[in-house]
Amino acid sequence: MSEIKKIKNLKEFSTSADRFEGANLLCPGCAHSIIVREVLNATNDDLILAASTGCLEVCTAVYPYTSWDASWIHIGFENGSTAVAGAEAMYKALKTKGRLKQPDRVPKFVAFGGDGATYDIGFQWISGCFERGHNMMYVCLDNEVYANTGGQRSSSTPIGASATTTPAGSVSYGEKKNKKDMVAIMAAHGAPYVAQVAPNKWKDMVAKIQKGFAAEGPVFINAMSACTTEWKFAPEDTIAISDLATDSLVFPLYEIINGTELNITYRPKNIIPVRDYLGAQGRFKHLFKKEYSYLIDEWQTRVDAKWEQLQRREEARV
Amino acid sequence: MEKAGWDGFEIGAMLRTFDGAIQNIATTLPEDRAYSQSSSFTASVADWRIEKPLFNKDYCIDCQFCWVFCPDMSIISRDKKMIGIDFDHCKGCGICVEVCPTNPKSLLMFPEQKDEESALVEWPKKVKKEKEDEVGEE
Incomplete structure (x- = not known):
């Protein structure tokens, strides 16, 4: 095992040398690269990375440029997870045969995917990786929409959000199905570590990533990624919107160890109403019309119920 | 830096971020890295x-x-x-x-x-x- 990087405070964190480069083509104010930086800077070890098709992949690997300073591979929409799993299997094989050139350097295997590649298209592949128990981390950059192809709904899109395939108008209030609970699904695989993170809570996030790197086996991280283009807010508000999401408990921050031990890692001092979170984004604008306002109350009920359930699970250790 | 033309790039799907080898990238600050023209850092x-x-x-x-x-x-x-x-x-x-x-x-x-x-x-x-x-x- 290699040493865990010491990150006591933000000043110490800021001495990290980024392995992700600027002049990528992500939108100004995109949370994807904030998340990627926090993940990559959480360790000093070598990295072997893969990305599924999505905003992150198309924006950081535009020929003739690459924005990655580590081994990085892209194959298809569905198989970011299996690409890294294959590399990890190869690493294990070479290690067993004693053919590693630098056996003292233990790399970390990380796959990145958007919510489309994680919740929908790559789901079977990720499930396979977790069942086989590869020693890897899968980071889902969850922006709740297929942002790269123009804002189609995914199974992560929450109720009431207006997406291009579920537009809000006079006959519909937008997306009608609730978001899939991917964190619970991955925890049900019995993975050693599963967590939900948000980029605005950087310390919580770095601690979780380091726990994930230290765990033996597959690790799933669901990272909330506020999307300035599809959620429709001003680019400078990315962190403010993320704060609203975590403080209104729309995105509660918690971890699940070995599929059973649930710990809530962030309890907001002042829980703000979900209405504030919805009102800050253009995709929920129509919910504030009279005929759809009942949806906001439903949202609040749902979020409260989820928070209640998480607290019960934490207490009961199941 | 002199940039290669559209037909001057290395054939294949692999891009090298650096010219030459860097031993430990995680502790090498950007000013000490020899970025190749394939790195978006040069854009x-x-x-x-x-x-x-x-x-x-x-x-x-x-x-x-x-x-x-x-x-x-x-x-x-x-x-x-x-x-x-x-x-x-x-x-x-x-x-x-x-x-x-x-x-x-x-x-x-x-x-x-x-x-x-x-x-x-x-x-x-x-x-x-x-x-x-x-x-x-x-």
Whole structure:
């Protein structure tokens, strides 16, 4: 095992040398690269990375440029997870045969995917990786929409959000199905570590990533990624919107160890109403019309119920 | 740097980020890295900006919020001190200004044509706290 990087405070964190480069083509104010930086800077070890098709992949690997300073591979929409799993299997094989050139350097295997590649298209592949128990981390950059192809709904899109395939108008209030609970699904695989993170809570996030790197086996991280283009807010508000999401408990921050031990890692001092979170984004604008306002109350009920359930699970250790 | 033409690139699907080998990339700062022309570090997105952030170090408390929340690796911090902005890679999103906690802010957005000296002269003074600056909460 290699040493865990010491990150006591933000000043110490800021001495990290980024392995992700600027002049990528992500939108100004995109949370994807904030998340990627926090993940990559959480360790000093070598990295072997893969990305599924999505905003992150198309924006950081535009020929003739690459924005990655580590081994990085892209194959298809569905198989970011299996690409890294294959590399990890190869690493294990070479290690067993004693053919590693630098056996003292233990790399970390990380796959990145958007919510489309994680919740929908790559789901079977990720499930396979977790069942086989590869020693890897899968980071889902969850922006709740297929942002790269123009804002189609995914199974992560929450109720009431207006997406291009579920537009809000006079006959519909937008997306009608609730978001899939991917964190619970991955925890049900019995993975050693599963967590939900948000980029605005950087310390919580770095601690979780380091726990994930230290765990033996597959690790799933669901990272909330506020999307300035599809959620429709001003680019400078990315962190403010993320704060609203975590403080209104729309995105509660918690971890699940070995599929059973649930710990809530962030309890907001002042829980703000979900209405504030919805009102800050253009995709929920129509919910504030009279005929759809009942949806906001439903949202609040749902979020409260989820928070209640998480607290019960934490207490009961199941 | 001399750039290769469209037909001058290495054939194949692999791009090398650096010229030559770097032993430990995680501890090598960008100024010590030999970026190849395949790295997007050698490209620029400066023309995306309408407004640019400018930095006044008199008010900076080196909290590094701007560093950690910058999506474009454009806040340059060395030895735990914020020392400047990388205008080749800054896209002008304004997150650094929003997260800056000082009073007055030590980072502010200015029109792209504004020169730094005149911006520093007309930098706002400290305001007595009357109401909290409600960032992004309407």
